[in-house]
Amino acid sequence: MKDALTATDPRETAFEEHVSADGQVEPKDWMPEAYRKTLVRQISQHAHSEIIGMQPEGNWITRAPSLRRKVALIAKVQDEAGHGLYLYSAAETLGASRDDMVDALLEGKAKYSSIFNYPTPTWADIGAIGWLVDGAAITNQVPLCRTSYGPYARAMVRVCKEESFHQRQGYEIMLQLARGTDAQKKMAQEALNRWWWPCLMMFGPPDHDSPNSARSMAWKIKRHSNDELRQRFVDQTVPQAEFLGLSIPDPDLKWNEERGHYDFGTPPWDEFMEVVKGNGPCNRQRLNARRKAHDDGAWVREAALAHAEKRRERAEAASQAA
Secondary structure (H helix, E strand, C coil): CCCCCCCCCHHHHHHHHHHHCCCCECCCCCCCHHHHHHHHHHHHHHHHHHHHCHHHHHCCHHHCCCHHHHHHHHHHHHHHHHHHHHHHHHHHCCCCCHHHHHHHHHCCCCCCCHHHHCCCCCHHHHHHHHHHHHHHHHHHHHHHHHCCEHHHHHHHHHHHHHHHHHHHHHHHHHHHHHCCCHHHHHHHHHHHHHHHHHHHHCCCCCHHHCCCHHHHHHCCCCCCCHHHHHHHHHHHHHHHHHHHCCCCCCCCCEEECCCCEEECCCCCHHHHHHHHHHHCCCHHHHHHHHHHHHHHCHHHHHHHHHHHHHHHHHHHHHHHHC
16 A cells, blocks of 8 residues: 655655765665656657657668668668667566557557658658757757666667767768769758758757656756757757758857857747647658557567467476476
């Protein structure tokens, strides 16, 4: 029977002090229920994003322009599946059920990153995803290697190493296109134009409109606010675009000497909210594809469970015989 907790509960006070001192929380440690729920929501959404994120690039595996590009893209999509696995496993350490998390995604009750609801009409979009989307992911996720929940932090160490490879792969594609023919450079520029604003919106709404950020930062689940991460991404990415010879599609973008940062325009937040609500260009397509893959894979899950049950029965029989 759970104790009724109050704001002055000594366990909660000890927890807050531990987290404030940069202590890590492990699965068997006591934690406030709100902390656990916040983590389950964030980690499961992160896992869903990795799984859904396989689709825009998986669509290009058979159409990649060379064998080298196909192999690299296959490896990247496999990495994303692995990231989803690590993250679902991390959420399970909090008592969450993987079946429940997956069901919530398939039923449209759980969210995933808005960025994966945009189409990839050209090969340059694959480069832009690697350079910009994975670059934004790295900006957001490297601080999560120091998040207060141990299993999540440890999972992110490997995820970030692999995301760094993905970003380099994407930037190389964009570099090759930008140094190619006029048509190829135009294709790269158009991909940058398509992905720039959705990438800025990846970090979430402005801090004053983000209901969960303050509590997550107090618990050190998050280490930086949405606006801080967005600014960091802009500052890192603009020089990279200049090196490519491509233009950031923002007339308000300029270096602010006094702040030591780039000033930039306001992302289209109305569009962001529509995508989050399920009305983006590819929301329905992404979920329908995920539901079909889940249904088509039912026989694999059933076979795995049957095999596990047979192994258990054999082990029991061997134990009794001994």
